Amino acid sequence: MKISEGVEWGIHCVTVLALVPPPTALPAGRLAEYHGVPPAYLAKHLQALSRAGIVESVAGPKGGYRLARPAREITMLEVVVAIDGSEPAFRCTEIRRRGPSAVGPEGYPLPCGIARAMWAAEDAWRAELAKRTIADLVMGIAVDADPVAVEKAVTWFGEVMR
Amino acid sequence: MKISEGVEWGIHCVTVLALVPPPTALPAGRLAEYHGVPPAYLAKHLQALSRAGIVESVAGPKGGYRLARPAREITMLEVVVAIDGSEPAFRCTEIRRRGPSAVGPEGYPLPCGIARAMWAAEDAWRAELAKRTIADLVMGIAVDADPVAVEKAVTWFGEVMR
DNA sequence: GTCCCTATACTCGGATAGCAAGTGTCCGAGTATAGGCGG
């Protein structure tokens, strides 16, 4: 099991966008430059965030991406699901219905107990991610980040928006 | 994100092995036949379970696999980790250290807040799986399974062990 | 009848191909901007 690298990029980008004062928009190319990742591939994930209604795109010069809602109303789970998909990680293939002990569809009114347990674990995972909002992440950065790094980021942002 | 199909097979196999009275062992080929899956591929996962000390292998005729410990002492998490690996699903690539705001290694004493949140969610997932033992799954089957299916399984087992 | 020996056949174990999904990239459609022109 592994989570797409795009999820990490997406969360970082949304966090950065939360720091951009509306109605300013930040282009995908600038976000890629800031994070040191391939611009074209990052664009792919930003499109997914746009489709999910987490960010909104502005076309033309001075365009780019900006948050579609306040950071306080965007959970980490929403971002993860937007990029990684909403399908459960565990997919029950119903192997209990195969082999010598199979008895026809009516013999299995409930989902497999193994699948239920795996899905319960995934629910716990989602619940934990649903607790945290992008605003929480921004506050965490404000507390943890190195002051010099923050200053450099602000300087960069000023130059980009010139 | 998706979980290897082998995880599903592995848990089913361990559950079946929990129903085999020791010291009897069940060969990989019979387990594959019972579940309707490719024998060679299932063998690969059973080897992983063996390496993890969850099942133990018995060589030669009348050999096969059997549980290395009582089902009550084997958690679902152990089985999942044995097959899927223990590495976290979310891997932080430290993209915060790249780009125009980077400040050198000493500026990042703590792990990235995003990674911490993702890992906390994974911990919740693991905790949920660690709660359930194979014995719990066996009890669940005893309650849920169709009586006819159980009888067919018992009949099959009797023929195989003849 | 009992014990030992040997040949057998069955088991696991790791090394080897094939395929799907994620990774990475590109170019085309659309649009707000900025400059120039006319009034």
Next chain:
DNA sequence: CCGCCTATACTCGGACACTTGCTATCCGAGTATAGGGAC
């Protein structure tokens, strides 16, 4: 000097190759068994 128009350049959006890891398979090494023979 002000307003309108047009050409521009920048943006997003979806369609196209490539690589990693899961899927699937095979054959070789090791061993407990079962049968036969000797005692």
